[in-house]
Amino acid sequence: MPILVGTLTEPNPTPPSGIPQPADPGRPEAVWIAPDGTESQLTSDRELHFTLDSVTGWGAAPISLVADPHPRGGTRVRHIQPQPRTITWPLRIRATTHMELVAGWRDLATRFTQTRRLGPGLLRIMRPDGTAREILAYYQAGFAGEPGQGHTWDTAVLSLYCEDPYWRAVAPVSTLYSNGATVSYLDPYLTVSPSSVLGATTAVNAGDVEAWPAWTIVGPASQVQATNSTTGEAFTLSATLLAGETATISTDPPTVRGPAGQNWTGNLDWPSAVLWALQPGLNDVDFAVSGAAAGTQITLSYTPRYETA
Structure with a gap:
């Protein structure tokens, strides 16, 4: 009896012409x-x-x-x-x-x-x-x-x-708010305008989670109130800054330094003061400065933070 022998065809690794090739996905x-x-x-x-x-x-x-037992069964997350x-x-x-x-x-x-x-x-x-x-x-x-x-x-x-x-992002983001003085458009500022004034504005956190900002305040100023209307948190720094003098406020870790590096943490309105974070997305913030004049500036800086790489 004759034996039927099939023809073995090797798969062609080259796809037919006209079929688009997958793009190089790259690698991290x-x-x-x-x-x-x-x-x-x-x-x-x-x-x-x-x-x-x-x-x-x-x-x-x-x-x-952290969860607590619930009388009706199960638990309720507390923290x-x-x-x-x-x-x-x-x-x-x-x-x-x-x-x-x-x-x-x-x-x-x-x-x-x-x-x-x-x-x-x-x-x-x-x-x-x-x-x-x-x-x-x-x-x-x-x-x-x-x-x-x-x-x-x-x-x-x-x-x-x-x-x-x-x-976190590799570089911090900074926004300069001025009291009518002409300022530079150069880096590292994200949004800088010579027409911007201290007052209500919007800060954008491009990260996935809270970002902890720092403020650099340039006088003249006698009192600075910073409010995050999105969260309802605020703090007030009561201290006199002469024209050109600088104070810095950090939220991580919480510190306040005067022009000579002196500790001004006690100049905040404790116990109600909250050195607030920027929530992901848009934050409605307000800076009210007493004693402001031409040259008064506040620079808000933060580094976006992310859940994953």
């Missing part, structure tokens, strides 16, 4: 900026090390819920508290000789472990569209090596501790 790039300013590319093909495809912990910030995050970042280090591996391993370890002495470093993620976000992080663990490795290649599974779980 990552850099570690050590506390001493040294930068290490984590995703470059030109380095001894590269990132393995198993990064975790760079999504939404973790939270803790929601963002928690610090831990980012796991695996790196593969490979070399052509053992001593090249040792040198690269030691150098990279130093760039991370110096956070113990010098404070946090910065993990920065850059997207194909040119945008970037970063987060402050401390090295916690990871340079222990892996079993069966260590000759010409090894793996460091880094654990990076972030006390503030939110990512």
Whole structure:
């Protein structure tokens, strides 16, 4: 009996002409900026090390819920508290000789472990569209090596501790409010106009979560009241600033400094004063300045913060 033999056709990897090819999706790039300013590319093909495809912990910030039992059953959430995050970042280090591996391993370890002495470093993620976000992080663990490795290649599974779980923009945003004086349109100001006056205005927080601003006040002024009408929170600083003198107010951490750096925290209207945050999106704010004249200015600066990288 004859045997029927079919023809095996290999799949053609080249699609027919006329079918659009998928666009290159691009890939994120990552850099570690050590506390001493040294930068290490984590995703470059030109380095001894590269990132393995198993990064975790760079999504939404973790939270803790505090709930009370409810008489009718279940619970009621009383408080929601963002928690610090831990980012796991695996790196593969490979070399052509053992001593090249040792040198690269030691150098990279130093760039991370110096956070113990010098404070946090910065993990920065850059997207194909040119945008970037970063987060402050401390090295916690990871340079222990892996079993069966260590000759010409090894793996460091880094654990990076972030006390503030939110990512932030690379550069702060600043808005200048003036009392009729001509001001510069140059950076770093976001919206600057020589016709703007102190009073009711709108501040825009481009981030996903609250942003904690800072104010720089240039005299003359005798009292400054800052109100966020969106939240109903306000504070009043009662202190005399002569023409050209500067006071600074920070909300994170809460501090008030006079022209000579003196502590002016006691000049706020405690206990009702609230050094408020900017909510995501539009914020209706109002600056009422007593004793203002030509040259009086307030600069509001903040860094947008985000849930994810």
